[in-house]
Amino acid sequence: MEVEALVFDVFGTCVDWRGSIIREAARWSRQHARNIDGAGLADAWRAGYDPAMEEIRSGRRGFTPLDTLHRENLNRIAPNFGLSGLDEATLANINRVWHRLDPWPDTVPGLRRLRAKFLLAPLSNGGVALLTRMAKRAGLPWDLILSGELFEGYKPESKVYLGAARLLDLPSSKVMMVAAHNGDLAAASKLGLRTAFVHRPTEYGPAQTTDLAPSQKWDYAVDSMEALADTLAC
Amino acid sequence: MEVEALVFDVFGTCVDWRGSIIREAARWSRQHARNIDGAGLADAWRAGYDPAMEEIRSGRRGFTPLDTLHRENLNRIAPNFGLSGLDEATLANINRVWHRLDPWPDTVPGLRRLRAKFLLAPLSNGGVALLTRMAKRAGLPWDLILSGELFEGYKPESKVYLGAARLLDLPSSKVMMVAAHNGDLAAASKLGLRTAFVHRPTEYGPAQTTDLAPSQKWDYAVDSMEALADTLAC
Numbered sequence: 001m002e003v004e005a006l007v008f009d010v011f012g013t014c015v016d017w018r019g020s021i022i023r024e025a026a027r028w029s030r031q032h033a034r035n036i037d038g039a040g041l042a043d044a045w046r047a048g049y050d051p052a053m054e055e056i057r058s059g060r061r062g063f064t065p066l067d068t069l070h071r072e073n074l075n076r077i078a079p080n081f082g083l084s085g086l087d088e089a090t091l092a093n094i095n096r097v098w099h100r101l102d103p104w105p106d107t108v109p110g111l112r113r114l115r116a117k118f119l120l121a122p123l124s125n126g127g128v129a130l131l132t133r134m135a136k137r138a139g140l141p142w143d144l145i146l147s148g149e150l151f152e153g154y155k156p157e158s159k160v161y162l163g164a165a166r167l168l169d170l171p172s173s174k175v176m177m178v179a180a181h182n183g184d185l186a187a188a189s190k191l192g193l194r195t196a197f198v199h200r201p202t203e204y205g206p207a208q209t210t211d212l213a214p215s216q217k218w219d220y221a222v223d224s225m226e227a228l229a230d231t232l233a234c
Numbered sequence: 235m236e237v238e239a240l241v242f243d244v245f246g247t248c249v250d251w252r253g254s255i256i257r258e259a260a261r262w263s264r265q266h267a268r269n270i271d272g273a274g275l276a277d278a279w280r281a282g283y284d285p286a287m288e289e290i291r292s293g294r295r296g297f298t299p300l301d302t303l304h305r306e307n308l309n310r311i312a313p314n315f316g317l318s319g320l321d322e323a324t325l326a327n328i329n330r331v332w333h334r335l336d337p338w339p340d341t342v343p344g345l346r347r348l349r350a351k352f353l354l355a356p357l358s359n360g361g362v363a364l365l366t367r368m369a370k371r372a373g374l375p376w377d378l379i380l381s382g383e384l385f386e387g388y389k390p391e392s393k394v395y396l397g398a399a400r401l402l403d404l405p406s407s408k409v410m411m412v413a414a415h416n417g418d419l420a421a422a423s424k425l426g427l428r429t430a431f432v433h434r435p436t437e438y439g440p441a442q443t444t445d446l447a448p449s450q451k452w453d454y455a456v457d458s459m460e461a462l463a464d465t466l467a468c
Contacts, residue, residue, distance in 0.1 A: 067403070119366060129403035132353060132378045144366045144379040149401070167383070169301070169363035 003194055005168050006114060007123035007146060009155075009179035010131065012203040014111075014122070014140065014225075015101035018042045024097050032090070034082040039205065041081040046204075048073035053125060053154040063152035065127045071095045098126065099133040104200070108139050110225020113234040121146040123164050123177065125154045156187030165193070178228065182215040189218070196220040196228060237428055239402050240348060241357035241380060243389075243413035244365065246437040248345075248356070248374065248459075249335035252276045258331050266324070268316040273439065275315040280438075282307035287359060287388040297386040299361050305329045332360065333367040338434070342373050344459020347468040355380040357398050357411065359388045390421030399427070412462065416449040423452070430454040430462060 011017050018039070025038030052069040055061040074095050078084055083094070114120060120143050122131050127149045135142050144167075148154045151163035165172045177188035180200035189195050195218040201208055214221045222228045245251050252273070259272030286303040289295040308329050312318055317328070348354060354377050356365050361383045369376050378401075382388045385397035399406045411422035414434035423429050429452040435442055448455045456462045 119370065127403070128378065128401040132402070136353065136377055142378075143370055144362065144376075150384060167362040168366070169361070 002174055003118065003176045004170055004174045005119035005121065006176050006178055006196075007121050007164055007193075009177070009181060009184050010122045010124035010126055010134070011101070012200055013178065013180040013198055014107045015103050015134065015138070016203070017046065017098070017101050018203065018205055020101040021045070021097055023102075024094075024100070028094065029082075032086065036082045041077070041083075043205070044077045044080065045070070045073055048076065057154055057157055065149060066125055067095065067098075067127055067130060070098055099130045100137055101134060103138045103140065104224075106224035106226045108141070110227075110229045111141050113229035114225070114232065115141050115143070117232065117234045119143045119168065121164070121168075123155070123160065124148070155184055158187070158191055161188050161191050161193055176219065181211050185218055186216065189216070194219045196222065198225065198228065199223045236408055237352065237410045238404055238408045239353040239355065240410050240412055240430075241355050241398055241427075243411070243415060243418050244356045244358035244360055244368070245335070246434055247412065247414040247432055248341045249337050249368065249372070250437070251280065251332070251335050252437065252439055254335040255279070255331055257336075258328075258334070262328065263316075266320060270316045275311070275317075277439070278311045278314065279304070279307055282310065291388055291391055299383060300359055301329065301332075301361055301364060304332055333364045334371060335368060337372045337374065338458070340458035340460045342375070344461075344463050345375050347463035348459070348466065349375050349377070351466065351468045353377045353402065355398070355402075357389070357394065358382070389418055392421070392425055395422050395425050395427055410453065415445050419452055420450065423450075428453045430456065432459065432462065433457045 008014055021042035022038035025036045025041055028034065029036045052073060056063055074091065111120060120141065122142060123146045124131055125148045128145050128147045131145045131147055134140065146164045146167065148160045151159045153159045165175050168175060172192035173194065176194035176196055177185055178196045178198060179185050180198045180203060185195040185197060197214045197218045197220065199222065201212055204210065220228065220231055222231055242248055255276035256272035259270045259275055262268065263270045286307060290297055308325065345354060354375065356376060357380045358365055359382045362379050362381045365379045365381055368374065380398045380401065382394045385393045387393045399409050402409060406426035407428065410428035410430055411419055412430045412432060413419050414432045414437060419429040419431060431448045431452045431454065433456065435446055438444065454462065454465055456465055
């Protein structure tokens with residue numbers, strides 16, 4: 001085992017974006033006397049995520065921070081989810097729910113164990129400020145924050161994975177990508193990174209149809225961050 | 235007090251580079267049966283630091299990581315300090331002493347207190363990998379690693395301070411530069427950052443002549459990181 005650094009997908013792999021938004025939406029419903037469908041809001045918001053990044057990956061749009069993309073998508077779907085007519089400060093705070101996502105129960109205990117042996121960083125399409133504030137709130141024990149923002153790109157663009165290895169001053173073979181998404185691991189693997197699949201079968205809710213199993217033979221496949229720590233003898 | 239993030243100079247402000255090199259040099263002397271003048275080596279090595287960066291700041295040379303600059307300077311001074319004829323792995327390890335610098339005694343306890351109230355990051359001319367490994371070894375509790383490397387620049391270039399505020403998604407007025415060097419604070423202050431001077435009168439040894447006192451009225455001037463935590467009510 002020559003791996004020195006573990007880099008983690010965050011949305012879905014480390015944190016439960018869907019459950020977190022559902023929980024906050026219940027609060028927004030009470031605060032603003034609305035009847036917000038939290039699950040519907042979370043799913044619709046997330047559905048706009050990849051298409052918004054694809055505009056940038058394709059070169060049709062210059063690099064734009066994820067907070068801005070999230071806000072554009074929120075503005076678009078707000079009328080469908082009882083969020084019309086809220087003031088700017090309220091909408092800005094709702095948009096920052098992506099900074100306040102809760103980790104899966106195994107994430108913090110698993111990362112704490114892994115941190116004793118490896119350098120740990122997110123490698124996310126979330127921005128540096130988002131990832132930093134999320135980690136501070138949730139207690140994610142990162143050694144450093146790595147984000148597509150640092151390379152003005154969005155996974156699965158190669159420059160994000162290669163940029164992370166370069167900043168860590170490691171060959172890609174000493175960096176392992178940890179993700180619940182086969183596409184993320186496929187892109188990392190092609191560039192020489194090691195790979196660990198984390199099974200998150202309810203990231204998209206009880207009816208999830210994607211990423212229910214490894215699509216290739218990754219270096220590791222586990223059910224939790226604690227299982228990853230077990231596997232890597234941490 | 236509207237500051238949300240504290241960014242720290244590292245070499246001299248958080249860690250004692252001179253004492254650390256002297257301590258390691260004593261070990262190298264024993265290991266390689268040499269008689270290395272550790273203080274002389276530390277001072278000569280550090281004397282090459284700013285001139286090497288100035289080649290890049292001036293545009294005469296493209297951005298080059300600090301590890302490379304340190305190694306070039308080591309190669310130049312090695313014959314004067316009993317370091318000739320060592321093999322490549324040994325020299326590479328000696329060069330990485332800059333990744334293994336020890337904190338001043340007040341640094342870790344002070345940062346731990348400050349971290350409860352503020353986002354904390356280094357903002358150093360050391361590279362991301364250097365700062366990450368130093369923090370892991372020394373227990374520096376950063377929330378994220380910020381480095382001139384992320385902006386392909388070296389302090390006091392404006393792009394380093396402005397880039398840090400941008401990645402933090404904060405106006406510069408909500409970021410405070412903490413440094414033992416008046417020049418660093420002067421550059422930060424001109425760009426709207428808040429400033430805290432930390433008195434490190436023996437950074438350059440007992441005969442230090444520079445930065446013995448604040449050169450301007452900075453927002454704060456303290457004798458240690460614990461005093462900074464006291465002052466900021468952490």
